[in-house]
Every structure is written in C-alpha cells, then in structure tokens.
Amino acid sequence: MAGTGLIDDYVTALDRRLRGPEHVKDDLLAEARDSLHDAAAAHRDDGLAEDAAQRRAVAEFGPVTEIAREYQGLLGLAHGTRTLRAVMLVIPLVHIMWELNRRFWIGAWNDFDAPPPDWYLLVARLNDTSAWVVAGVAVLALLVGRRLARTAVSTVTLARLAGVVAVGAVAVTASGNVAILAATAYLDAARLLMSPPVAAATVVSFVVVLRLAVLARRCVVFSSV
C-alpha cells in the first residue's frame, strides 16, 4: 500500500523514544497505530490520496517528541504503580516468612543464656516496624496517586512521585535488614549461622530487596523524560 511507511515510521519513532513495561508499551503503540489508520481511512473517504491521508493523520496526531513525553509518563506511572504494589505485598510477606522461620527454628531471643541488650532489641523492633510502615506508605502512595490522577497533575509527575516513594521504601527496608544483620554479627556472629533455614530465609530476604531495588531504580529511569 502506498504510503504505509508514514504511519509505520511514526509509530517506530514513538517506540524508539519509549522505555517501560513492554506489555503496556505494546498496548499503547497498538492503539496509536490503530488510531492513525482510522484517521487515514477517514481522510481517504474525504477524497485524499493514500499518501496525503496518512501524512495528515500523522500531522494531526502531534509531534513525536510531544506525544512521546505523555506516553512516557504513562509508562513510568504503570511501572511505578506495579513497583509500589510489589512493595506493599512482598515486603510484609518476606518479613512474616522470616519471623515464622525464626520462631520455629530458633525461638524467642530471650531464651538465650544472655538475653540481647536493649539496643539490639531496639534495632530489631525498628526493623520489624519498618516492614509495616513501608507497606502502609506504599498503600497511601497508591491511593493518593489514584486521587491525583483525577487532577491536572501530569503522569510524568505522578511517575516521579511513585519512584521517590519506591526508592525510599526500598532504602528503608534494605537499611533495616543490613542493620539487624550487622547488629547480630556484632552481638554474636554465631547466631547468624545457628539455623540453616533462617540463614536461607535471610538470603531470600536480601534477594527480594535487591530485586525491589532494581524495580525502584527503573521507576527513576522510566519517569525521566
């Protein structure tokens, strides 16, 4: 078909500028391509030749740079929402898994000959609490983001906000995990290895936090336009 390249070139140019979840991107681009073909068909019905009809459809759609910015905001927001949902669900889940493991295989910390000092219990309590605070902040961010999406706040700004919350949530969780690990190593390094299942649960926790850190970093990358 003469001029088919015009629409394809436009969609390809849009595709090249966008970064984000592939399934969301494919969906957005399929819709854009569909709309451009609809517009070209309408212009053909009005008497334009194929090439001119496609050129007009592309011109009406808007400059790639301008349109890509709005699409990128959507992609950043989609990734940010997904990351916040993961933070909301996975961090408490991993924490519960670790606690259950510890209670089953080790038991209460106070059962040791020398109960841990107050500062250690404080670090442990802060780490325990942070999992729930972080999950609560993620829920709040999702609700506020949904509300803000009804206002004039752009999707780029919303995506950046989601990224900031995600990075903060992962940083707090990682700090808590490292703090309790370091405190335990300082207090009694043998406790870290006294139970292989608990040690394995600790490794799993760090792998999960690492994965969330990667997702949070992508939030920042995808919301940069």
Add this chain to the structure above:
Amino acid sequence: MKSDALRGHLDGLLLATLDGGRLHGYAIIEALQRRSGGALDLPTGTVYPALRRLETAGLVASEWSTVGGRQRRTYRLTQAGRRALAAERTAWREFTTAIEGVLGGGPWPAQA
C-alpha cells in the same frame, strides 16, 4: 480553538463524550470534533494518554474488543466517572453563568 485553551477541560470533555456509551479511541476524537463543530484542535495523540490517565484514576474502564471486524480498545465511564462528570458539569455551569454575567454585558445593579 488551540490545545492550550483545552488542556484544563480535556478530562471533562472526554468524560462527556463517553456519557453516550462505550466508544473506541478514534470514535471519541470524531465525537469531540463533531460536537464542537470542528472547533477543537488538539493533537489527537494527546487523547490516548489522557484516557489512560482517567483509567488509572478509575473514571473510565477499557478493554480490547472487536469493532467493525477490527480489534480496538474501547472505553466506557465507570460509576466514579459518572459522578466526576456530574461535578464537572455543575462547576462548568456555575463558571459560565458567572462569566456570562460580566462579559455578557448585562445591566449593572442600580447604584445606591
């Protein structure tokens, strides 16, 4: 009418267009142009991100469906979208009444 003048009203216009029922993207654009007498002049590509943002906000819902033998993403208002549209309409009527009272050149109140 240029796109800058429409920015603040785009959400309301899209919700109003979907008040009549489920539509796919290009049909929404056509309806906007038709109902405005061709005065609306915004890059059509901006309509889709706006629709998706409204979906994120829970005001519209969308799904792929077959329209005229082609796969198309169609949009419809949600209950929250209907409430938001009613609020937009009320705010718009209050705004136009107030502006019309001044710009429309009606009589000034009698001086005391």
